[in-house]
Each structure stands twice: as structure tokens, then as C-alpha cells.
Amino acid sequence: MTRSAQWTPVPVPAGTDPHTVPSHWFNLVPSLPAPVPAPVEPEDTGDQDAWGPRIALQQRIRLDAVRAQDSASEPFLAIPERVREELAAIGRPTPLLRARALERYLETPARIYLKREDVLPTGSFKLNSAVAQAYFAAEQGVDTLVTETGAGQWGHAVAWAARRFGLKAVIYWAGVSARQKPGRKALIEMLGGEVYSSPSDRTPVGKALLRDGRHLLGSLGTAIGEAICHAAQHPDTRYISGSNLPHVLIQQTVIGQETKAQLAALGERPDTLVACVGGGSNLGGFMGPYLAEKAERGEELLLLGAESASAPRLTEGTLRYDHADPEGITPLTKSYTLGRDYELPETHVGGLRQHSGSPIIGVLRGEGLLDAVAYQEADAFETGRLVLSTEGMLIAPESCHALRAAVQRAVQARESGREEVIVACVSGNGVLDLDGYLAHR
Ligand SMILES: Cc1ncc(COP(=O)(O)O)c(C=O)c1O
Numbered sequence: 001m002t003r004s005a006q007w008t009p010v011p012v013p014a015g016t017d018p019h020t021v022p023s024h025w026f027n028l029v030p031s032l033p034a035p036v037p038a039p040v041e042p043e044d045t046g047d048q049d050a051w052g053p054r055i056a057l058q059q060r061i062r063l064d065a066v067r068a069q070d071s072a073s074e075p076f077l078a079i080p081e082r083v084r085e086e087l088a089a090i091g092r093p094t095p096l097l098r099a100r101a102l103e104r105y106l107e108t109p110a111r112i113y114l115k116r117e118d119v120l121p122t123g124s125f126k127l128n129s130a131v132a133q134a135y136f137a138a139e140q141g142v143d144t145l146v147t148e149t150g151a152g153q154w155g156h157a158v159a160w161a162a163r164r165f166g167l168k169a170v171i172y173w174a175g176v177s178a179r180q181k182p183g184r185k186a187l188i189e190m191l192g193g194e195v196y197s198s199p200s201d202r203t204p205v206g207k208a209l210l211r212d213g214r215h216l217l218g219s220l221g222t223a224i225g226e227a228i229c230h231a232a233q234h235p236d237t238r239y240i241s242g243s244n245l246p247h248v249l250i251q252q253t254v255i256g257q258e259t260k261a262q263l264a265a266l267g268e269r270p271d272t273l274v275a276c277v278g279g280g281s282n283l284g285g286f287m288g289p290y291l292a293e294k295a296e297r298g299e300e301l302l303l304l305g306a307e308s309a310s311a312p313r314l315t316e317g318t319l320r321y322d323h324a325d326p327e328g329i330t331p332l333t334k335s336y337t338l339g340r341d342y343e344l345p346e347t348h349v350g351g352l353r354q355h356s357g358s359p360i361i362g363v364l365r366g367e368g369l370l371d372a373v374a375y376q377e378a379d380a381f382e383t384g385r386l387v388l389s390t391e392g393m394l395i396a397p398e399s400c401h402a403l404r405a406a407v408q409r410a411v412q413a414r415e416s417g418r419e420e421v422i423v424a425c426v427s428g429n430g431v432l433d434l435d436g437y438l439a440h441r
Contacts (some may be wrong), residue, residue, distance in 0.1 A: 007033040009291035010075040012257060014264035021087045024076040026253040028288035028360065029246050031075065033295075033367045036246065036359045039331035040321065050204070051232065054331035061231035061239040065136035069247035077250065079132075086131045086164065090120050092254060096262040096423075101390040103410070110413035110420040111268070112406055115259050115286065117427050118395055124428030125282050126157035126242055129251040133240045134161035143236040144168040148198070148223030150278065151177055151351035151398060152184040153428050154242030159193030169193040170237070172200065172226040175218025177350030184432045198222045203229035205327045215326050219344050220278075220354040225325035243279025244324065244335075244358040252285020259423060260289055268421050270301065272409050275425040276401040277305035277314065277372070278351050280358035282427040287370075294369055303364070304409075305372045306401035308352035308380075310345050313338055314365055314372035322356050335362040347377050348436030351398035351428070373408075375401050381440035383407055384430060396428030397436050 009031035015022065029036055041054055051057055059067065069077060079087070099112040117125035137145055145162050148171070149155030155171035162169035171193055178185060178197040188195050196202055198218045199209040205225035209215050215222050224241075231239035241248055263270060273290060275283035287294075287303050294301050307314050313336040322337040324330040337356035344353050364370040377397070384400035386407070387393055395403065406424040413420040430437065 007295050009295050011292040012260065012289035015257065015261040018093065018258070018261040018265040021084050021092045022079065022254050022257040023084070024078055025250045026257060026289050027072050027075050027077055027250050028253065028284060028291060030073055031291045032360065032363045033369065034363050036363055037334035039333045042323070042328060042332055051329045054329065057228070057232060058331060061228065063133065063136045063142070063238050063240065064140055066133060066240070066247040069250055070245060080135060083132050083135050086135070087128065087254060090127055090131065093258040093262070094119055096259060099391055102387065105386070105390045106407065106410050106414060108410040108414040109417060110410040110422050112410055113263070113421070113423045115255060115423065115425045117255060117282065117425060118393065118399065118429035122153070122156045122160045123432065124153040124157065124396065125252065125255060125285070126154045127160065128254055128285070129242060129248050129281065130154070130157035130161035131164070132251045134158070134165040134167060137167055137238055138165040142167065142238045144170060144234065145240050146170040146227045146230045146237050147240050147242060148172045148220060148227040149242065150174050150220040150353055151396070152181050153351060153396070155193065155195065156184055156188050158240065158242070159188045159191040162193065163191050170230060171195045172198040172223040172230070174198055174220050174223050174350055174353070176346050178218070180348060180435055181432055198226050200226060202226070205229045205325070205329060208327060215343065217344065217346055221325040221340065225327045225329050228325070228329055243281040246360060248281045249284030249288060249358065249360055252281045253288050255282065255285045255425060256287060256289035259286065263423070270423045271420045272302040272304060272422045274304040274306060274402050274405045274409070274422065276352060276398045276427060277307050277361065278354055278357065278398065280361035282425050284358065284360055286425040303370050304405050305361070305370055306405040307372060307374045308347065308349045308401060309374040309376045310347045310349065311338065311353050311355065312374040313355070313357050315374045319362050319366050324356050333359050335359045336365060348433065348439060349377055349380065349397045351396070352401065373405055375404050378440050380404055381437055384437060394430040395426050396430045397433050399427045402427070
């Protein structure tokens with residue numbers, strides 16, 4: 001149970017119409033049981049002094065609107081009409097599918113629902129935030145967006161949204177995943193995006209890593225460092241993030257709000273919500289609107305995060321201040337971390353492969369609201385093949401982790417004869433991850 005004695009999150013109404021895009025984003029920050037620890041400057045800036053104060057740098061290179069969202073105290077933030085139109089145009093609300101074939105295969109009395117973010121045009125939930133941030137950039141008169149990407153799904157979404165709003169996109173991609181997925185690189189380039197495998201020799205951070213022989217496989221962290229360097233050196237460019245920060249989780253709350261409306265229309269109430277967790281944005285967006293229900297129902301509503309055993313922050317890391325990049329050019333933020341020197345192993349699960357995560361997820365886990373489980377890549381792909389052979393969907397390797405947790409709950413329900421309602425967020429499509437599936441045949 002939560003460690004906070006008095007905790008009264010703002011309730012999110014289920015809404016009466018499961019067919020419309022929500023009118024507001026839910027700001028989960030004021031509904032958390034404890035404040036989100038603010039970023040701080042490192043005391044020892046070492047030889048990275050060239051970057052000056054980290055927090056000031058972040059303020060200079062980020063979009064005004066997202067900085068405002070990060071410090072917003074209102075529980076609901078209106079979604080601009082143009083963004084709502086785009087969200088509808090990309091296919092929101094996304095379907096909520098009852099996975100009956102999977103239930104039959106498992107012979108479980110549990111009812112399993114899948115929130116289908118994989119059906120969006122770029123193949124993942126990342127587009128929800130990319131569309132919002134590209135809109136804000138266009139409104140601000142920005143010319144170019146630069147970002148990092150792990151699995152490539154966020155980079156793909158940014159390239160798509162940038163094109164939609166007449167912007168340029170520059171993407172630094174964790175080298176290991178970039179090399180695994182030439183098809184996604186081709187797609188990003190067809191959309192007009194520029195892609196660089198990180199560490200690269202294009203930025204001081206990339207050059208330092210290459211020179212010292214550190215993090216040569218590349219990671220989300222190396223790409224973050226390079227994208228920030230790039231923005232710092234290009235005044236017409238703004239740096240955007242695809243996870244971790246409050247505004248990204250806030251922009252993803254369309255997922256959870258839609259799920260609530262869809263379940264309410266079916267007369268269902270979830271017992272378990274499960275999502276995979278990297279930086280924490282699909283989990284936060286999916287579960288954030290359920291915080292009030294969690295406060296009311298306690299352990300009767302299980303919030304479960306599934307992470308990769310190759311980057312087990314929530315199950316094996318510590319909750320402390322750390323940099324999000326190995327060179328330390330990001331401010332220190334408090335979240336579960338394995339340490340910025342942690343050399344992440346090669347894996348096909350690029351979206352969950354990072355040493356640290358979101359401070360909001362840190363609060364949820366630290367306060368005892370979020371359970372977590374870690375899976376080996378081979379086991380996650382086994383579940384992916386099960387979902388393909390039952391439901392016919394090829395889901396992203398990251399999403400396979402969420403589904404593995406859902407399947408385990410459903411098996412426990414069979415053993416105890418309990419009619420549990422399990423809702424899993426399918427964060428992405430796996431067609432461009434086929435090599436990962438084939439590596440684990
Ligand atoms: C398909 C997919 N799911 C999940 C994630 C994890 O991101 P987050 O933890 O921000 O939801 C990623 C990240 O790249 C992804 O590509």
C-alpha cells in the first residue's frame with residue numbers, strides 16, 4: 001500500500017462517449033501521493049563545463065509549451081483543437097480489444113482486454129506525444145526538432161509528426177537498435193527525417209564516447225546526450241523528449257482516459273492494469289487516469305509495470321538522483337537508476353533499454369503504488385509468438401513484456417478460479433522488429 005497517509009488524487013471521469021478523443025490531458029503530477037522531485041544541478045561539472053548550467057540549457061533548448069506543462073498545477077489541461085483533430089485523424093480512440101482467443105488458449109476465467117496503440121500509423125503510442133509536440137513547435141515558429149530514440153518508434157513518430165506540421169526532424173538513434181532495424185531507418189528517411197546512429201562523430205558527446213571506448217553499442221542515454229548537444233549548437237532547433245518528463249506522460253493520458261470510457265461502456269472495471277516500462281510514458285499515460293481509483297481500491301487494483309531484465313531499473317535499481325545520459329550533460333533527476341556508467345547489453349528490446357527512467361514512475365514505485373516485474377528477452381518474444389498465434393497480432397518486443405505479465409496474471413486467475421479483468425497496453429506493433437522474433441525462434 002501507499003506510504004502516504006493522506007492521498008486524494010483528482011478523479012478522472014470515464015466520459016460518456018467512448019468514440020471521441022478526450023478534450024483534456026490529465027495532469028497526473030498534482031494527483032501523485034508525493035511531490036515529483038525537481039531536477040538539480042550536479043555539484044561537480046567535471047570537464048563538461050562547456051555546457052554550463054544544465055537546467056538553464058534545458059530551458060533554452062526546449063519548447064515553451066512543454067516547459068509550461070511540466071510546471072502546470074491544474075489537474076486538466078485543454079488539448080488544443082488542432083491536436084485533437086490530428087489525434088482523431090491518426091485513428092484515436094484506438095480500439096480496446098477483448099483477447100478472446102488468448103483467453104480460450106489459456107483456459108482462464110480472466111477477461112483480457114488489449115488497448116491497441118499498435119494500430120497507429122507509425123506503429124506505436126509514441127505518435128500521441130509527437131503530434132502534440134510538433135504542433136507546439138509549429139505554433140512557436142520553430143524550424144527543426146531534434147530528439148533521441150531507443151527502439152526507433154519515437155524517432156519514427158517525430159519524423160511523421162514533423163512532416164505533418166512542416167518541420168524538419170533530426171534523430172539520434174541508439175546504435176544497437178539502429179543497426180537492427182534498417183527498415184525503420186528507411187521509413188524515417190522517406191518521411192524526410194535525418195537519422196544518425198549514436199554514438200556518432202557529429203557531436204562533442206558522441207566524439208568523447210568514441211574516443212574513450214565507452215557505451216559503443218549506443219543507448220538511449222548516448223542519444224539523449226547527442227541530441228542535446230545538437231540543439232545547443234543550433235539556435236533554430238528545439239530538443240524534444242519522447243518519455244520520462246511530466247509533459248510526455250501527460251500527453252499520453254489520452255490512452256488511459258479512452259480506456260476508462262471504453263471499459264465503462266462495456267460495464268467493466270479493471271482489476272489489473274499492465275504496461276511495459278522504459279522511460280514510463282505509456283505506463284503513465286495508461287494508468288495515470290486511474291490514480292483516484294487506485295487510492296480508493298488499494299490492492300484490489302493492481303498497477304503492474306513490466307521491464308526488461310537487461311535494464312532492470314525498477315526491480316534492481318535504486319531510487320536516487322542520476323543523469324539520464326552517460327556524459328552527464330542532463331540535469332540530475334530522481335528516478336530508479338542502474339547508474340549512468342551501466343553498460344547496457346545488446347538486446348532487441350530497444351525501447352526498454354535505458355539506465356534510468358521517469359521521476360513520476362519513481363514516485364509511483366517509491367510510494368508503493370506500482371508493482372514491477374522483469375523479463376528476459378527470449379521469454380518476452382515467446383509471449384509475442386503466443387499473441388501472434390492466438391490473436392493474430394505481431395506486437396512490439398516492448399509490448400511483449402506487458403503481455404507476458406498479463407498472461408501470467410491470467411494463468412494465476414485460472415489456478416484460483418478468479419474472474420479477473422486484466423487490461424494491457426499494447427504499446428506498439430512489431431512488424432519492423434521481425435529480426436528480434438527470428439533471433440528467438
Ligand atoms: C513500442 C514501445 N513500447 C514501449 C516503449 C517504452 O517507452 P515508455 O516507457 O516511455 O512507454 C517504447 C520506447 O521506445 C516503445 O517503442
